[in-house]
Amino acid sequence: MADPEIKSYEPHHESQSAAVTESRPVRWVVMGTAFVFLAVFLLLPLIVVFHEALAKGIGAYTEALSGPDTRSAIRLTLLVAAISVPLNVIFGISAAWAIAKFEFKGKAFLTTLIDLPFSVSPVISGLVYVLLFGAQGLLGEWLRAHGIVILFAVPGIVLATIFVTFPFVARELIPLMQEQGNGDEEAALSLGATGWQAFWYVTLPNVKWGLLYGVLLCNARAMGEFGAVSVVSGHIRGLTNTMPLHVEILYNEYNAVGAFAVASLLAGLALVTLVLKTLLEMRYGAEIAATRGH
Secondary structure, three states: OHHHHHHHHHHHHHHHHHHHOOOHHHHHHHHHHHHHHHHHHHHHHHHHHHHHHOOOOHHHHHHHHOOHHHHHHHHHHHHHHHHHHHHHHHHHHHHHHHHHHOOOOOHHHHHHHHOHHHHOOHHHHHHHHHHHHOOOOOOHHHHHHOOOOOOOOHHHHHHHHHHHHOHHHHHHHHHHHHHHOOHHHHHHHHOOOOHHHHHHHHHHHHOHHHHHHHHHHHHHHHHHOOHHHHHHHOOOOOOOOOHHHHHHHHHHOOOHHHHHHHHHHHHHHHHHHHHHHHHHHHHHHHHHHHHHHO
């Protein structure tokens, strides 16, 4: 019985050793290609953004960021993120909990719907809201009769942002909850805990790092979304322009310093997101390693 077990692991070790014993030229070519790709498509654009933003000095940079339209775009971006991210957290946790922990009719269909924003262009999703809530849309006449404004206002921007960002939290939690199984929750229930207590004190702590990771990705997409928001915002300066839309307007007006100044804020948020993402991955990986060690 011992020989088959030993033989079954031998190919795995051989493949691992083969992967790390490639010739030095091959390794240098592979690493060089990766570093050149990162430099050209990641580092160089970031350098250009900050260089152009500061091309006329720090005074012009701060002046560009202190304009009323820029401040309005920043406030609107933060407001939209502050509304859409918590709603997506609630939906993501609920959907992941239902899909991973229960069996019900329509489960596969719900999973497919969660993936829908990944397969539909953001511009198309924005057009759908126009067809629903526009003046000539399905609900346009009713909304106008009741004095409700959705398109070309904050509600439309929030709805479009929620649509393009709602898969992130759910997609991070579903495989994590499925891997953990129901054992911990069943043990808690057998000891007298209620369903809510089992969720709050068992399920949620077990997925906290995955949840934070999903929230981070969701927030980054919410602040940087352009396509769907562009369709439903109306581009009303000082009212419905988020930071990405404001960058486009400034650039089209040949205000390079202003455009790149706002873009540098978005780039800075992306860098902060990247750092936090790396820290979460390290922390989550360390926790998994410690758990498996026990």
